[in-house]
Amino acid sequence: xxxxxxxxxxxxxxxxxxxSPIAYIVIAGFLTIMGWMFFFNxxxxxxxxxxxxxxxxxxxxxxxxxxIRPLYGNMNVIFLFLxxxxxxxxxxxxxxxxxxxxxxxxxxxxxxxxxxKFFSAYLLVIVMLALTLVYPIILFLTGNPELGPIAASYLxxxxxxxxxxxxxxxxxSLTENQIVAGALTFASGLFFWLVSWASQSAGPVxxxxxxxxSLISHYQNFGQGxxxxxxIVYYLSFxxxxxxxxxxxxxxxxxx
Amino acid sequence: xxxxxxxxxxxxxxxxxxxxxxxxxxxxxxxxxxxxxxGKSTTMxxxxxxxxxxxxxAKVAGFEVFENPIEVKRNIGFLPETxxxxxxxxxxxxxxxxxxxxxxxxxxxxxxxxxxLEKTSLGDxxxxxxxxxxxxxxxxxxxxxALVHNxxxxxxxxxxxxxxxxxxxEIRELIKGLAGDHTVxxxxxxxxxxxxxxxxxxxINKGQIVAEDTIERLTTRINKGLIYSMxxxxxxxxxxxxxxxxxxxxxxxxxxxxxxxEINPISGETRDLIVAAAVHESMGVLEFSAERVSLEEIFLQxxxxxxxxx
Ligand SMILES: Nc1ncnc2c1ncn2[C@@H]1O[C@H](COP(=O)(O)OP(=O)(O)OP(=O)(O)O)[C@@H](O)[C@H]1O
Ligand SMILES: [Mg+2]
Numbered sequence: 074x075x076x077x078x079x080x081x082x083x084x085x086x087x088x089x090x091x092x093s094p095i096a097y098i099v100i101a102g103f104l105t106i107m108g109w110m111f112f113f114n115x116x117x118x119x120x121x122x123x124x125x126x127x128x129x130x131x132x133x134x135x136x137x138x139x140x141i142r143p144l145y146g147n148m149n150v151i152f153l154f155l156x157x158x159x160x161x162x163x164x165x166x167x168x169x170x171x172x173x174x175x176x177x178x179x180x181x182x183x184x185x186x187x188x189x190k191f192f193s194a195y196l197l198v199i200v201m202l203a204l205t206l207v208y209p210i211i212l213f214l215t216g217n218p219e220l221g222p223i224a225a226s227y228l229x230x231x232x233x234x235x236x237x238x239x240x241x242x243x244x245x246s247l248t249e250n251q252i253v254a255g256a257l258t259f260a261s262g263l264f265f266w267l268v269s270w271a272s273q274s275a276g277p278v279x280x281x282x283x284x285x286x287s288l289i290s291h292y293q294n295f296g297q298g299x300x301x302x303x304x305i306v307y308y309l310s311f312x313x314x315x316x317x318x319x320x321x322x323x324x325x326x327x328x329x
Numbered sequence: 330x331x332x333x334x335x336x337x338x339x340x341x342x343x344x345x346x347x348x349x350x351x352x353x354x355x356x357x358x359x360x361x362x363x364x365x366x367x368g369k370s371t372t373m374x375x376x377x378x379x380x381x382x383x384x385x386x387a388k389v390a391g392f393e394v395f396e397n398p399i400e401v402k403r404n405i406g407f408l409p410e411t412x413x414x415x416x417x418x419x420x421x422x423x424x425x426x427x428x429x430x431x432x433x434x435x436x437x438x439x440x441x442x443x444x445x446l447e448k449t450s451l452g453d454x455x456x457x458x459x460x461x462x463x464x465x466x467x468x469x470x471x472x473x474x475a476l477v478h479n480x481x482x483x484x485x486x487x488x489x490x491x492x493x494x495x496x497x498x499e500i501r502e503l504i505k506g507l508a509g510d511h512t513v514x515x516x517x518x519x520x521x522x523x524x525x526x527x528x529x530x531x532x533i534n535k536g537q538i539v540a541e542d543t544i545e546r547l548t549t550r551i552n553k554g555l556i557y558s559m560x561x562x563x564x565x566x567x568x569x570x571x572x573x574x575x576x577x578x579x580x581x582x583x584x585x586x587x588x589x590x591e592i593n594p595i596s597g598e599t600r601d602l603i604v605a606a607a608v609h610e611s612m613g614v615l616e617f618s619a620e621r622v623s624l625e626e627i628f629l630q631x632x633x634x635x636x637x638x639x
Contacts (some may be wrong), residue, residue: 081426081429082430085415085418085426088416089415089417092417092418093417110331127519168417170413170414171409171411171412171413171513172413172414172415173413174374174379174407174409174411174413175409175427175430175474176415177379178377178378178379178402178405178407178409179402179427179430179433180399180400180402180403180430180432181399181430182399185578192518245436322376327379327381328381
């Protein structure tokens, strides 16, 4: 595999996000919702802290539980909604425009094409995440939050977002229709999110299996500042499997 | 440079290309001619490694397409049927991307892009968005994309579709200029296009080669000789017989006063003798004309003859 080729493709796709309003809308929407949530959490937390100080009632609030955990937990939900908009065009549009013929007759491998596309979308998500660093910076300037849970949350969100991206890329390879690709991505993302709900009523063995399959249940540890190899392996396998399926789809559609 | 042998491609039950074999030498410009659905684009997509064949083999620049796709693709510039352009990119940005994708080193990309822009006379629109260009310009951008990495082999699927007459001439000149250094296969439905640019034609129909030759030889070979038509005042059996005996005449058929005389190919000049024979039998020649079968007719003949067989 040639990293130069991956980069050539990733850079073009990344730039093309900014040639259309999509990236701006997604980023603006993301920052607005995140900003609103941050200040909502912050003021709620302040009120609680004030109450605790004045009346010495309730339990002492911690920044980790009061702000960090809900903030990054919510960020996952927002990505569930936004990532379909980021991934839907990746391959569907190339097929529609016939530019896939340029990619597939150029001296690059299918793996390089798929990784290039995946990283272009990942790069956009990383930029979005980087912009949210302003919230922990505010917390560090005004208080003394724990670094561990923040770092772990970012790692968890990054991995979870990678899973959505991989899922989105796969659905984008299945159809020429971006809307269909986006809708399928959202529906399946929601499914992998919600399977853990079913686990509560599915009996002990199936419950465990479903909990293990759920994207969100693997996030719990990260939210508490715990980095667990099992969770990382799960997310990376999920991403890898999505990319593998995308490869199979693109390869097979040449054979038709 | 290109060797294709027993290439077959089926889409499900429909056979698009059926046992195709041909060769193209280095530096040749070869035209692929055939009606809609003949299998031209399919053959080109296989040669460029876009999709595999059902059976048979194809070799480009010494590499087997299915075994060494990357090596083959490095040596090919391909203009597909629909120009593979991104509407949201500027022309030069797009060509830079295409060059990078085809392995042009970073420091040479600018020169490569400038060269391709010049060859396709796109300099004026270099910083415009492709999506805002007219169809003909987009076609030229597609062509520039095929040329930008200066490949040994060019495969051009209907390169002049959508261009204005002036551009058609320029692009044909460009393609002719590529001969010698580059090996070119282009496809077309239009005969004059192929006659204007190619040294050799491969006529395909329903996925099979129905003729393959140089343009001159093709004309004489399929043109089953010349046909003369003659109108006479007094058609007579003896007169028709006399015409039939003229050396080189293949057949004579008469409908009323009209005689249609078919000549064997390569029989030299026979008109004098035919007219002399008719005059000698006092048929009273009123009109005499030669009907040369044009390339268009040959093309139709080739592709429709096939129809009868199927
Ligand atoms: N993706 C496909 N799926 C099914 N059949 C196809 C597909 N692509 C082409 N065909 C069929 O294969 C045959 C050859 O098509 P091809 O596009 O190669 O013809 P062509 O010579 O390029 O025609 P045209 O002059 O119209 O471009 C046609 O009968 C066509 O219907
Ligand atoms: Mg075609």
